[in-house]
Amino acid sequence: MISLSIFRNIYAYMRSLYWGFRSLLESSLVVVPYLFGWGEHRKEVTEQYPDPVSSRTEDDLPVKSRGMLFNDVDACTGCGDCSAVCPANCIRIEVQDQPATGKKWVAVYDIDYGRCILCGLCVEVCEPASLKHTKRYEGAHYQREHLFSQFGRGWVSKEQREKWERMRPMEEVE
Amino acid sequence: METLAASLLDSVIRLAVVWIGIFAPFYGLMGYVERKFSADLQARIGPSLVGPRGMFQGVADLIKLLAKRPLTTHHLPDTLQWLVGFLVLYSSAALLPLGSYFLLFDTELSLLLPLVFVAIASLSQLWLALSLGRVESWIGGIRMAAQSLVALFPAMLSILCVGVYVGSFQWKAIAEIQGFSFHHWTLFSSPFLFLAGIVFYLSGVAMFHLPPMDAAVGSQEMSGGVYRGIAGRALVFTRIFRFYGLFMWCVFAVGAFGGAWNLPEFSSDGVGSSSQTSLSFLEAILVIVKAFVLMVFLFWQSRVSPRLRVDHVTNFSWRVLVPLSLLSLLGQTLWGMWGNG
Missing domain, CATH: 3.30.70.3270 (Alpha-Beta Plaits)
Structure with missing residues (x-):
């Protein structure tokens, strides 16, 4: 019984490590299209201000x-x-x-x-x-x-x- | 006596080259790269005003910061902290593994010395915090020192892995055992050393309070922690000091795990002494390029992860980095015993 619970704990530990790594990887890949400006919605959304003043009136x-x-x-x-x-x-x-x-x-x-x-x-x-x-x-x-x-x-x-x-x-x- | 003077002059010249020729331009470059790279990731424009594509924004910021406040408010604790910080800075520049020529100082314990520097630097920060006489500063200083010291354990254990593999902590021995191509790097010579390399890098991020583990020196700490009241010129020194930590750690990581300064084999055959000098510069450039890649990787990670709280970082160090480094040390020892080392 004891040995089983140890293995279960180790499995849970490794699993949490894996999930942490995976979530980090996924969030890292989300920003890559923004880096290269791929797609219309991933271009710069901010505007120049105050010099030069934005073209918006x-x-x-x-x-x-x-x-x-x-x-x-x-x-x-x-x-x-x-x-x-x-x-x-x-x-x-x-x-x-x-x-x-x-x-x-x-x-x-x-x-x-x-x-x-x-x-x-x-x-x-x-x-x-x-x-x-x-x-x-x-x-x-x-x-x-x-x-x-x-x-x-x-x-x-x-x-x-x-x-x-x-x-x-x-x-x-x- | 003449030889001593000559060697002293030679050392000073080499240190000056490391500081003025390598570190200072690299600092300027990385300041720009970080800002532009983060801006691109976050769909912003980033620096765009000064110089072509905002390239000289860092210079403008530096001039502004230097002009902001005169250095008249010198207090003993501040001075002590800068003194200890700069001593650490200058002394560690002598054993940066930037190539066989720029490595001024190489002992049997070279690889362990950066950890001593970190311990001294965190101690100096603790002194500064305790001398400020405010509860929030005391707690801020203890937080910073705790984070540094907790990350020191896994870093030390992962360095021991390299020692087990190489049989020495000397830079020259570590460089000799590695090569230019990937499969000759320490990092890829065994799965346990790969793990140790990752642990070493991450523990450095925690140790120097780099993003995303920089809550201990974040803006809320600027107004209530150790760095309270630091503005203008003093802020320039703080930034340089922190960037130097990152630079030093990346260079150490390259030296210990990333193939050190080894150039391709054919380049060192039958060259004269003048070519040797240019080769040593090539070595330094190679190390810098590798460190650049590591830094950009860190900037990338810091833009996609939320800033971790101090207790999260210490938890992460104890529960993840320390067990993994112990595992890699044990594994590497067994791996070496069974004839793979």
Whole structure:
């Protein structure tokens, strides 16, 4: 009995060695066609960047490619869903009430690309669809401060707002 | 006195040729070959910017690394480690079996000396790790030394197989018993020596932390292990040091198992002393070409295998390499006793 189990152990050991060798051999042979570029799918898939810049233009990028964000502030309601859902906490949005129109005035809308991970969650939750991905993907800067994208309209004082209120009927008449 | 000075000068010249004429260009070449070869295997382009087909990318990288950080932050442990490392480096260059001319130093124990170098080098790494005063560095250093020392056993046993076959550990004796063609190589002279050759090669991969068994010196160890904080110029030395380990091991493998520096028979008949010198260069080129093949084989394997964890490597050494080397030693001894040796 004892001698049998010894042989069984040796057999199992040799078998595992054989399988290790065989799997290594198989994986080694998988890459050989890539080495010589045999077949259409085994050519280089990477592209030259940044020098020379790839022949692809922004229009050649995939439909769902997620580049830098753009917020159409005229359509933006200032609801703040994008800021709430952002996992990187990179959107800063501050709004002022606009009693006359009932809409919110988006005073500050800053996106910090130093934090943004371009996950696209903010675009998905945006109800008026004002926030969109562009196809622009080059965003390197020398200064940290330049990493901000600002779409806000700026703060408005009470006097300025009253002035606008007075101008509105005149515009409607014209 | 004059003869001593002359022989000293001769040794220095030979060492300089080995270092500047053979090793340095070979290092540059292999750096390019590894990157381009890996890129081809992985459907990438690889280096393409500097020089024709990116051939001088290594030079550009070297200049960038050298310019990166001035060598002002010298600490005693760092210096000690480099000192021990370079001592090992320079001393082992004297007994690289690169041919009958470039072999400066050949004793009865030549074949066992690389193992001593490995032991010293791993000890120096352990010292460096212990002197850094951080727990993660201590553990990293112990991991590196453990992997080196575990692989030392099978390497030693497989070298003993060659000793049993040849009857000596001297390079000249080992070279004499082999020949240029395949069937005269130690590797193919018996099945047990074939096994011993494979074990020797694999144990070197583990010993010098070469890919795919390089988890001990991987990037996660760069930020937390022995090599923590090594950047810029120091990184250049680390890379050269590691590549030298690979180079040395491949050359030793060629010398012990792969036919050494033997040229075809007809080439050495009736040549003058000037031709002898060119023949010795031919010998060195032959050894380098064989080492090149071994290295490219390793690059190929490292691109298709996942990086092994340190405990996997030590397990592999104990459970596979050590039994196989013991088997080959026993088998080779019996093979020789029955009149095949």
